[in-house]
Amino acid sequence: MRRIYLDYAATTPVHPAVIEAMTPYFNEKFGNASTIYYYGREARSAIEASREIFAKAIGADTSEIVFTSGGTESDNFAIKGVAFANKNKGNHIITSAIEHHAVLETCHFLEKQGFNVTYLPVDKDGLIDPSTLKKAITSKTILITIMHSNNEIGVIEPIEEIGKIAKENGIIFHTDAVQSFGQVPINVDSLNVDLLSVSSHKIYGPKGVGAIYIRKGTKIVQFMHGGEQERNRRAGTENVAGIVGFGKAIEIAMRDISKESERLTKLRDKLIKGIIEKISDVKLNGHSTKRLPNNVNFSIKYVEGESMILNLDMEGICASTGSACTSGSLEPSHVIMALGVSHEVAHGSLRFTIGKYTTEEDIDEVLRVLPGIISRLRDLSPLYKK
Ligand SMILES: *Cc1c(COP(=O)(O)O)cnc(C)c1O
16 A cells, blocks of 8 residues: 655654665774774764764854754753753743643653743744743743744744843743754754754654754753763763764755755645645644644544544555644643644644655645545534534
8 A cells, every 4th residue: 555654743764865874883883982993983073073064054063062862852951951050040941832742741840840830822823922931031030941843733933032032131042943953944043042952853864863952151961971972961872873864864954955845835835725625614723834844734623633543544644633742642732722722623633744755646645535534524423513
């Protein structure tokens, strides 16, 4: 059966050139980068080459980059690291209601440790209002952590403005840019961010590797303790092959970013337009233009997200209800709920995220089978009246 993968926000296939770049680092070039003989130097220089690629991609200095095991670790490091390093200055953290679980659960943990966390609301399009942020700041605020773009509804937040407010108030600012990186241009100076998280497996690199940008001078405590790797900021033998693959994936993403985002935006808008035309009682979740080129998220009234996913799967189409982390749970998505919709509407959310291998035929196929699936499911729904 031909399968159509439309869940690129959950993960992406590793690019063939990435696999090729990584392969030698499993055996021929197997050295531990902390050793000083030939094999070690070889591994070290491969890591530093990736560091340069990433630093250049976001306008940072190589000394400001730390490789991690992925987006989750980068978020944990940024938030706990800053909170614990600055607790003599204050105990207040500001975030948003629509963050990824890697940020939300870290904040919940810190609440148990005596920190106070404000979860900023978003408007009906999923956007943070910078003036609401301004009002939430107190003399105790030490950290603002707000995502660059949302993984469920694709909305791109006004990070530059938020960063400016943080800077004016002398507050450290972290952004989770896992979904944005590789899709929209990112520059840490124009965004006014102090810390930024990224992940490799969302940009056609391997799983289990990511990075964090830490602006020079940012007060942060180490998260992993052990050896002196990563300038004493992240202990543990480096994932050399992973870091090499990540570097290659960044190189390819940066090379193709404008062409690819233009192509995906067209396919995205075709899918959005098609769903609105062919299916009644639907609502696009997330701002219509301030959104990632690859994200389509709808609430489809009178049907349940899970049933749509299973029925699409029978037609060979892989989609999602929103977040890989919450699938299987019966709770509606916290992101869709934050848009101010009812429980029922939130239960009917359907996300398609397109990517490198998505074609126009794939979009046509979705638009061909989806209306039938929805109408069959609605016929079974007691809530739906024709
Ligand atoms: C995927 C994702 C993460 C987690 O990254 P991992 O590398 O899978 O740990 C964090 N934040 C956002 C917005 C994501 O989409």
